[in-house]
Amino acid sequence: MKREYITHSPQATKIVAQKIAKELQRKDEGPVVFALIGKLGSGKTTFLKGLALGLGIKKRILSPTFILMRRFKLSHSHFKSFYHIDCWRLESPQDILSIGWEKILSPENIIAIEWADRIKEFLPRDTIEVKFKIIDPKTRKITIKGKVL
Ligand SMILES: Nc1ncnc2c1ncn2[C@@H]1O[C@H](COP(=O)(O)OP(=O)(O)OP(=O)(O)O)[C@@H](O)[C@H]1O
Numbered sequence: 001m002k003r004e005y006i007t008h009s010p011q012a013t014k015i016v017a018q019k020i021a022k023e024l025q026r027k028d029e030g031p032v033v034f035a036l037i038g039k040l041g042s043g044k045t046t047f048l049k050g051l052a053l054g055l056g057i058k059k060r061i062l063s064p065t066f067i068l069m070r071r072f073k074l075s076h077s078h079f080k081s082f083y084h085i086d087c088w089r090l091e092s093p094q095d096i097l098s099i100g101w102e103k104i105l106s107p108e109n110i111i112a113i114e115w116a117d118r119i120k121e122f123l124p125r126d127t128i129e130v131k132f133k134i135i136d137p138k139t140r141k142i143t144i145k146g147k148v149l
């Protein structure tokens with residue numbers, strides 16, 4: 001399934017993500033993975049903040065410039081943890097394995113990955129692809145491919 005959104009503010013981008021986060025259901029086969037793909041400043045972190053809001057995360061989401069991964073424990077959710085991964089600084093795709101990638105890929109987790117195109121070969125088959133396009137300074141086109149529900 002493909003959905004397309006045009007947003008005219010960071011807040012609007014967050015709301016799109018927040019709504020999606022609230023719809024998420026666990027699957028037996030594996031985790032819910034969001035591959036966030038788009039140029040610098042296109043809205044990946046902003047969207048991820050919306051996901052975190054929708055999941056009830058109160059902690060601030062940062063751009064993990066020097067960290068590859070951050071984990072947030074979820075309460076009041078049928079998922080256990082939310083992972084924020086940023087592959088911007090990854091030197092080679094295999095380096096993703098160093099954070100315990102195989103373990104993170106568990107049905108109890110939700111994983112959102114910035115610059116996910118850098119680890120394409122390690123993404124599960126049913127990854128939800130979220131692409132960001134800068135239309136103008138305030139406008140983004142967000143294309144979501146994959147089964148959200
Ligand atoms: N409609 C919009 N949706 C999201 N962000 C927007 C929008 N309009 C303007 N912006 C601005 O674009 C920037 C998006 O920044 P953000 O950190 O989310 O991008 P990013 O894709 O994570 O960048 P990076 O590749 O550096 O991690 C912010 O400065 C935000 O204010």
Ligand SMILES: [Mg+2]
Nearest residue numbers: 044045063114
């Ligand atoms: Mg970012």
